[in-house]
Amino acid sequence: ETGVTQSPxxxxxxxxxxxxLRCSSQSGHNTVSWYQQALGQGPQxxxxxxxxxxxxxxxxxxxxxxxxxxxxxxxxxxxxLELDDSALYLCASSLAPQGDYxxxxxxxxxxTVV
Amino acid sequence: AQTVTQSxxxxxxxEAETVTLxxxxxxxxxxxxxxxxxxxxxxxxxxxxxxxxxxxxxxxxNRFSVNFQxxxxxxxxxxxxSQLGDAAMYFCAYRSVLYGxxxxxxxxxxxxxxx
Numbered sequence: 001e002t003g004v005t006q007s008p009x010x011x012x013x014x015x016x017x018x019x020x021l022r023c024s025s026q027s028g029h030n031t032v033s034w035y036q037q038a039l040g041q042g043p044q045x046x047x048x049x050x051x052x053x054x055x056x057x058x059x060x061x062x063x064x065x066x067x068x069x070x071x072x073x074x075x076x077x078x079x080x081l082e083l084d085d086s087a088l089y090l091c092a093s094s095l096a097p098q099g100d101y102x103x104x105x106x107x108x109x110x111x112t113v114v
Numbered sequence: 115a116q117t118v119t120q121s122x123x124x125x126x127x128x129e130a131e132t133v134t135l136x137x138x139x140x141x142x143x144x145x146x147x148x149x150x151x152x153x154x155x156x157x158x159x160x161x162x163x164x165x166x167x168x169x170x171x172x173x174x175x176n177r178f179s180v181n182f183q184x185x186x187x188x189x190x191x192x193x194x195x196s197q198l199g200d201a202a203m204y205f206c207a208y209r210s211v212l213y214g215x216x217x218x219x220x221x222x223x224x225x226x227x228x229x
Contacts, residue, residue, distance in 0.1 A: 033215070040222075042118075042220050042222050043205075055215055056213075090159065092159070098209075098211075098214040098215060103159075103161070105159035106158065107156055107158045108157045
């Protein structure tokens with residue numbers, strides 16, 4: 001049983017650019033949640049995808065968008081990057097949106113915006 | 115909106131000793147879940163322990179136990195017989211039962227274990 005895989009592990013982008021982060025969910029999990037973790041802070045919920053539809057969104061602007069594919073993998077897209085978008089982006093998969101059986105987290109993508 | 119507060123930015127413990135990490139939360143809901151997650155330098159969030167608010171009994175997982183005080187909205191984590199591998203960032207998190215598709219995290223506590 002594989003866990004959650006995120007790619008890339010690190011990347012550096014320039015302000016104003018666009019970025020796509022990828023997440024492969026754990027085998028059998030149909031739900032993917034994305035979190036942003038700024039340095040020295042706890043993760044903040046961005047949004048969740050369940051069966052290819054957005055199923056809840058945190059307080060993030062529309063330039064943060066996502067997709068979930070039929071195999072339940074997911075992408076997080078951020079347009080018009082700002083310096084404050086520099087953070088660790090964590091993906092978590094679960095058997096159901098409520099995560100009653102637990103969330104499995106990936107090791108994250110460290111995004112630096114310069 | 116629910117909030118989670120961890121008032122200890124950093125804690126230290128001697129190997130084999132016991133340490134308690136504090137967490138308080140604010141909610142108007144009566145049914146919810148509380149969690150402690152560990153984040154080592156590998157960055158992957160690992161579930162340590164989970165508590166359901168409607169259960170009176172405090173959860174225990176091996177060396178990890180919680181003190182859940184629902185009226186005081188307090189949820190502390192006790193680590194007994196601390197090991198070097200326990201060194202990590204620890205996050206307290208809340209999940210609503212009604213609106214249960216997200217975790218609300220505290221700011222975290224860095225735990226250092228001295229040998």
